[in-house]
Amino acid sequence: MRKLLPTFLTSTKAAPRVAFFAALLAGCLHTASFAPLDAWWLQILALAGLASLAWAASPRRAALLGFGFGLGWLSSGLWWLHISMHQFGGIPWLLAALAVLLLAAFLSCYYAALLALWAALRTRAQPGPAQQVLMFAATWLLAELLRATVFGGFPWIASGYAHTVGPLAAWAPWVGIYGISALAALAAAALAALALPAVRAWRPAAAVLGLLALAAALLPQDFTRSTGFMKVSLLQPNVPQDQKFDRDRIEGNLEQLAQLIESARGQLVLTPESVVPVPMAFLDPAYLTRLQAASVDRPLLLGSFLGNEQDGFVNSLQSFGSLPSYSYGKRHLLPFGEFVPHGFRWFVDLMGIPMQDQARGQHQRAFAVAGQRVRPLICYEDLFGEDFVESVRGPEAATVLANVSNLAWFGTAMVLDQHLQFSRMRALEFQRPFIRSTNTGATVVLDHRAERAAQLPPAQAGVLEAEVEGRLGDTPYARWLQACSLWPLWLAAVALLLIPVIRGRAGAPEAGRRAS
Known part of the structure; x- marks a missing residue:
């Protein structure tokens, strides 16, 4: 498995430009996982590429990689907005293309910010591979929730939509679109842990993938008549x-x-x-x-x-x-x-x-x-x-x-x-x-x-x-959605990110006492 990824994807010493363009390419491949191709497996593989690139990156490097991935994904997935602006809005094609790129760049900032947070918390908490896999899934879930809610939300082609087919579709009546996004990110991070030579995590990673597959096969599916x-x-x-x-x-x-x-x-x-x-x-x-x-x-x-x-x-x-x-x-x-967002009347x-x-x-x-x-x-x-x-x-x-x-x-x-x-x-x-x-x-x-x-x-x-x-x-x-809206997902994501940090702080004094 580890030999399947190119060296520049698995090396933490990869040149920043090469890593950025690798993330950009992975984002474009991510778009191909949605309809009309319905290549659900490609969504997990593309996200695994991003996780492997950012696995040991600094917060600044992780932010750049998250931005590149989002830019490749959302610009290639939303390119058709160009048609409305150029053909029907009368905007010159170059300016219309720039507008699509700026929208994709703006939305990509959610992923840049959250991957930077993941890297910062990881540096502080020093989690094991299993905890790092969970933290990546929580990070991705938070980014998806932010994009779906801030400024009224624009969750077009959120990552979970790639799984209207495939094994993760069985989770839809249980956890919904954003729960599936988190599970897909969990599977992607587990794959990244398996593929990275420096990470000895085959047991927890294999356990994550096995449990996801087993649960999808065993989950009850008939709730309506x-x-x-x-x-x-x-x-x-x-x-x-x-x-x-x-x-x-x-x-x-x-x-x-x-x-x-x-x-x-x-x-x-x-x-x-x-x-x-x-x-x-x-x-x-x-x-x-x-x-x-x-x-x-x-x-x-x-x-x-x-x-x-x-x-x-x-x-x-x-x-x-x-x-x-x-x-x-x-x-x-x-x-x-x-409706016209504040400050954009001139554009509309x-x-x-x-x-x-x-x-x-x-x-x-x-x-x-x-x-x-x-x-x-x-x-x-x-x-x-x-x-x-x-x-x-x-x-x-x-x-x-x-x-x-x-x-x-x-x-x-x-x-x-x-x-x-x-x-x-x-x-x-x-x-x-x-x-x-x-x-x-x-x-x-x-x-x-x-x-x-x-x-x-x-x-x-x-x-x-x-x-x-x-x-x-x-x-x-x-x-649970009617009872609590999306709050259980918000709380689960925050908990998965903070618990390793809290444990790390609690363990630091104990380690100091043992050393003395």
Whole structure:
């Protein structure tokens, strides 16, 4: 095993530039572990490379390595943001590329800071190999939690998402996305300990890897029961983003939308996010009457905007048909795309994004249809299971989760698969089926095991007619997440980092007395 890693990865005397670029390359390989490749094992190997590089590094060197890894990972994983800024925002391609690089650099600072902390605590505590493995996992968990929560959070392609497939997926209903991130980091650090010639830790490292594999094989997985089937019609209009807000094309797009709705046969009809690109109050009453007539005996949820200029517009789903007076407003907004962080108004105005400073919605409840209860989510919201966990528990718990999205801002390469992967993780965490209606993809029905039951090809207009099986019941993750939010993970990470330091301080006087 130790011979598998190049010398420059295992040597603590490697030149700083070589080590930095090795970390940068490992970060790029880390991106390849996510959808569409689903190479979960590559996520662990890439992170093991970072752990081996930083194993005996100084805090300054560890920070540089963490920054390089994050920069390679997040710039290669978020490159598609360039499309929205350059093609639709009108920013010159070089400045758009620089903006993506700056965002990746900013997010990489979390990993730089926490790896520096790991190195500093390790120097003080002088832990054994097993403790150092645990400390690395705790460090990585803290960095992931910080990225998910600070400034509203941006946990896109958090490391645990690579494990919607593979053995660690069995942990999803127990510890959730960030718990899996920590377990993957634990496995990566154990691999690094096995591979480094100077670290004689094969027994504890092998024990960690063996216990993870054994637990994944033995963990109970059935926590929910069937509540029957419902027929759904999921629309995918495939309207190019540069035509969506074009005044000369809106009428034609609305006609296409009405025809898709009229052709739908499901007990629930779901349209993508902002499929009507203007506030509902601006629509022709005759058009609204047509939609009502097309859905008189079933619910239709139409993506549009509710509100006014004074109070703000809310990215919403508005009901038609047999679902009286239901509306759903998005609460967890996307930075820059839907709300403007303080001090960045100039940047958003430069991009010219329509509806880029929105209000937050109020109603977050599920609705009943055909014997099921459906909980809507709008685009970015399905990254934050902690925001809607209460909807899958209790007497009115949702039996089906539904996401509506428009990712046409970002093309079709990589981003559609990444966003689908987030829905797959939520399906695993809560053991709920997930239905998705999107503008350009991925429009899909996932079962409660996160397997695709039906899917439309991307970038193709149509209606996905499918059946979805509702599920009811509580996973262990749902129980403790609702009770404690993410605090158990924060506390576990801090404890794993501080306990070796406290033990080291307590052992120092004893060692001094023995020496005297």
